Amino acid sequence: MPIQQRGLNARNWLGFLPFLLFCLAFEFVPIIFLFRGSFLDKTTHQFTTNHFLSLAKPLFLNSFWNSIKISGLSAIIGVIVGTGIGYAIYRWPSEQFRHALIALSDVTTNFAGAPLAFAFIIILGMNGVITQFLLKYFQYKLYPKFSIYSFSGLLLAYIYFQLPLMVLIIIPAFAGIRKEWEESAKSLGANTFMFWWRIGLPILTPSLLAGLTLLFANAFGAYATAYTLVESQLSLVTLQIGYMIAGEVRHDPGIGMAMAVMSLLIMGLSIGIYQVASLRARRWLRS
Amino acid sequence: MEKNNIVAPLSKSKNKRKPALWQIILIFIFLFYMLVPILSTYIFSVATRWDRTILPEGLTLNSYARAFKASYFNSSLRNSMILSLSTVFVSLCLIIPTVYWVHIRFPAAKSFLEVLMILPFGIPTVVLALALVQAYNVTPIGRTPFLLIGAVFIYSMPFMYRPVANALRAIDAHTLTEAGQSLGATTFQILMKVIIPNIFPGIISGSLLVFATVFAEFTLTKLIIGARFKTFPLLLVEYTRINGNVAAAFSVISFTIAWLVSLLILWVSRKGQGASAEALRAR
Numbered sequence: 001m002p003i004q005q006r007g008l009n010a011r012n013w014l015g016f017l018p019f020l021l022f023c024l025a026f027e028f029v030p031i032i033f034l035f036r037g038s039f040l041d042k043t044t045h046q047f048t049t050n051h052f053l054s055l056a057k058p059l060f061l062n063s064f065w066n067s068i069k070i071s072g073l074s075a076i077i078g079v080i081v082g083t084g085i086g087y088a089i090y091r092w093p094s095e096q097f098r099h100a101l102i103a104l105s106d107v108t109t110n111f112a113g114a115p116l117a118f119a120f121i122i123i124l125g126m127n128g129v130i131t132q133f134l135l136k137y138f139q140y141k142l143y144p145k146f147s148i149y150s151f152s153g154l155l156l157a158y159i160y161f162q163l164p165l166m167v168l169i170i171i172p173a174f175a176g177i178r179k180e181w182e183e184s185a186k187s188l189g190a191n192t193f194m195f196w197w198r199i200g201l202p203i204l205t206p207s208l209l210a211g212l213t214l215l216f217a218n219a220f221g222a223y224a225t226a227y228t229l230v231e232s233q234l235s236l237v238t239l240q241i242g243y244m245i246a247g248e249v250r251h252d253p254g255i256g257m258a259m260a261v262m263s264l265l266i267m268g269l270s271i272g273i274y275q276v277a278s279l280r281a282r283r284w285l286r287s
Numbered sequence: 288m289e290k291n292n293i294v295a296p297l298s299k300s301k302n303k304r305k306p307a308l309w310q311i312i313l314i315f316i317f318l319f320y321m322l323v324p325i326l327s328t329y330i331f332s333v334a335t336r337w338d339r340t341i342l343p344e345g346l347t348l349n350s351y352a353r354a355f356k357a358s359y360f361n362s363s364l365r366n367s368m369i370l371s372l373s374t375v376f377v378s379l380c381l382i383i384p385t386v387y388w389v390h391i392r393f394p395a396a397k398s399f400l401e402v403l404m405i406l407p408f409g410i411p412t413v414v415l416a417l418a419l420v421q422a423y424n425v426t427p428i429g430r431t432p433f434l435l436i437g438a439v440f441i442y443s444m445p446f447m448y449r450p451v452a453n454a455l456r457a458i459d460a461h462t463l464t465e466a467g468q469s470l471g472a473t474t475f476q477i478l479m480k481v482i483i484p485n486i487f488p489g490i491i492s493g494s495l496l497v498f499a500t501v502f503a504e505f506t507l508t509k510l511i512i513g514a515r516f517k518t519f520p521l522l523l524v525e526y527t528r529i530n531g532n533v534a535a536a537f538s539v540i541s542f543t544i545a546w547l548v549s550l551l552i553l554w555v556s557r558k559g560q561g562a563s564a565e566a567l568r569a570r
Contacts (some may be wrong), residue, residue, distance in 0.1 A: 015388035016396060019381045023403060026437035030418035031410070037421060088313040093304045101314070107549045108321045113505050114524045115538040119324035121527070122331045122535065127338035129327050136341060160320065167317075221411030224505040228524055241413040245420055245510045253421070260414040271409035 031264070038257035051258035059235065060259065067220055067237040068266075070151065074158040075215035079208060081159075082166025089167065090174040102171065105164035112161045113224035120157045120229065124148040149233050157225055162215045169214065173207035176284035206281035213274040217267050237263050325542060332535035350532035354540075357526070357533065359517050367519040370432065370508070371501040374439050375494045378447040381440075383490065386451050387478055391464050404448045407441055415442065416510035432516055438507045443500045447493035450556075454489025455482070491555045499548040503541060 041048040055061070089101045123129045125148050134140040147153055177200055185195045223238040231239070237259060244256035306314075332350055334343030354360060389396050407415075419438050423429040460482060467477035483490065505520040514521075523541065526534040 012393040012396070015392060016385060019385040022381055022437070022440065026419065026434075027406070027410075027415070027441045030415075030422035033422045034414070034418040085313050085317045088306075088310040088317075092306055092310060092314070101317075103549070103553060104318075104321060107546060108325075110499070110503075110545060110549075111325070111542065113503060114520055114527065115328070115503075115541050116324065118523075118527045118534055118538050119328045122327045122531075123324055129337070129341070130323075132339075132341055160324065163317070163320065217409065221413075223411070223413050224520070224524075227505075227509075228527055238411055238413045241411075241417055242506075242510060245413070245417050246513065256417060257421070260411075260417050263411055264409070264414055267409045267411055271405065275405060 034257050034260055034264075038254060038261045040254065042252060042254055048254075051252065051254040052262075054252075054255050055258055055262065060240065060255070063235045063237045063240045063259075064262070066151070066235060067263075070155060070158060070236070071216045071219035074155055074162050074219045075212050077155075077159055078162030078166045078215045079211050082163045082211070083170050083204075083208065085163065086167045086170035087174060090171050102168070105167045109161050109164040109168065112222070114228045116160060117157055117225045117228035120148055120153065120160075124153065124156070147233075149230055151230075151234055154226060154230050154234060157229060158219050158222065161225075162219065165215060165218065166211050169211045170204070170207055173204050173281060173284065177203055203284050206277045206284075210274050210277035210281055213270040213277065217270040217274065220263065220267055220270070328535050328538045328542065332532065332539045334532070350530075350536040353530070354533045354536035357522070359522050363517045363519045363522040366516055367502050370435065370439065370504075370518060371498045373436050374443060374501045375497050377436060377440050378444060378497050379490070379494065382444060382447045382493070383451055383483065384478060386448065386455060387460070387482055390452075390455055390460055391474075400448075404445045407445055412442060412506040413510065416507050420511060430512055430515075432512065435508060435511050435516070438511055439501045439504055442504070442507060443497045446496035446500055450489040450492040450496070451486060452489075454486035458482075458485045488555050492552050495548050495552050495555070499545055502544060 038051055039047055089098055092098050126143055131142045134142055182195055185199055226236050226239055241256055241259055244251055331337055333346050335345035335347050337343040389400050423434050428434045463481050464477055467481050503520055508518050509521055523537040526537055
């Protein structure tokens with residue numbers, strides 16, 4: 001590379017600087033402040049771990065538990081069902097229809113937030129279309145056992161954007177399993193189950209792990225859907241942090257920062273695993 | 288997050304098979320799950336009353352009339368436009384030169400740039416909002432649209448980066464740059480007159496993605512500024528608690544914008560690649 005000016009490191013950084021400054025100003029410095037604030041006592045300005053210790057209160061523990069539960073469940077369901085649907089799409093004979101389904105996944109995975117939450121109220125709310133349908137034709141009363149404004153309702157809404165995301169992640173992984181491998185395995189006496197267990201699954205594993213972690217992070221950080229649907233009915237970490245910023249509840253801001261730091265760690269861990277897994281998955285992808 | 292060539296390998300199997308029963312069932316469930324909520328919203332927005340019967344009791348465009356007349360309708364659309372377009376502008380000015388610079392002059396920083404572009408996915412939007420509000424509260428830009436633009440820029444930058452970086456990787460930027468240099472052009476001239484026209488489809492895709500993401504953005508807007516800068520998504524959420532039909536009309540408008548942007552991106556890229564395989568947040 002003749003253009004690359006070796007030794008002029010400072011000049012190289014110069015072109016990078018405006019962007020880096022923007023990231024520092026609106027991302028890194030505020031987050032460093034956040035970490036600092038979470039360990040700082042408001043009045044004495046001394047180091048303290050009290051904010052983190054206060055997170056042991058039932059309200060906050062419950063929020064973390066709910067957030068982890070809904071992210072984990074929606075991610076597991078998303079991975080299992082999404083992989084099945086992904087395979088069904090991948091093996092579908094008509095190419096046009098496959099393209100259409102992939103495009104649909106692409107759009108629907110972005111349909112989240114308030115419009116999605118409201119769409120679920122329309123179909124599964126107290127007088128929703130499906131609620132009515134079940135009542136009229138099957139004499140089945142959805143309410144009060146089920147409610148769209150509850151954990152199970154929010155789970156349905158989250159799965160809506162998790163499924164297509166998993167479909168988009170897993171289809172390239174299926175494309176990486178070559179036909180010849182299946183043929184050679186069969187010629188050596190393997191049956192379909194053995195092929196998938198010994199060859200297919202190990203190739204898919206990094207993509208499945210990448211999907212699981214990405215879907216988990218996707219749900220854990222979600223706010224708008226939950227805010228519209230379950231605002232006061234269910235306590236989630238993101239909702240709690242939101243209340244504190246809006247000043248709707250009076251807590252020590254340090255506790256909000258401690259919650260934020262904890263959720264950063266959880267999200268950082270899952271995105272970290274995602275990154276490693278998707279790098280491994282890429283080895284099998286045909287380019 | 289990586290754009291993969293999803294489609295090319297699939298097109299190889301051109302034998303005329305019929306789909307198996309399990310495939311039909313799974314795809315039916317998928318289509319049902321994905322389409323029913325959206326279609327119901329569209330129908331609900333033109334229904335007179337739809338809470339006692341399976342099908343709407345009548346059809347009307349009243350909710351649209353009421354939606355257009357809603358007190359904050361025009362100002363919220365204007366605010367959303369201002370926010371989205373300024374973010375696209377900031378994103379174009381910062382991301383394109385940086386990606387080009389790193390590609391040509393500073394390949395050593397490439398993996399660093401990649402990490403910077405992954406990071407926003409690991410930061411929940413509420414956490415970013417809290418961090419920014421706490422850090423800037425005492426400054427003049429605390430809780431202003433300027434802070435919000437900075438926030439949504441961070442949050443949407445991977446959507447600009449990915450298509451632009453992919454487009455740049457697909458052309459021979461080094462040869463083009465050398466050719467430009469041998470003719471005496473400056474780096475800035477090469478970027479403006481040679482590189483940008485060559486990666487234009489990627490720039491358009493990135494801009495549309497950023498536009499759509501920011502237009503639908505709710506969390507940062509609500510938590511950083513709130514009611515003083517009401518954008519379209521904020522108005523929508525407000526109406527889900529006031530009037531269902533009007534809220535449905537607003538939802539239809541936002542769904543339609545998302546469809547249109549996706550179609551435009553598909554049309555621009557024309558490679559059948561997903562509009563946003565890397566799109567993963569905004570919840």
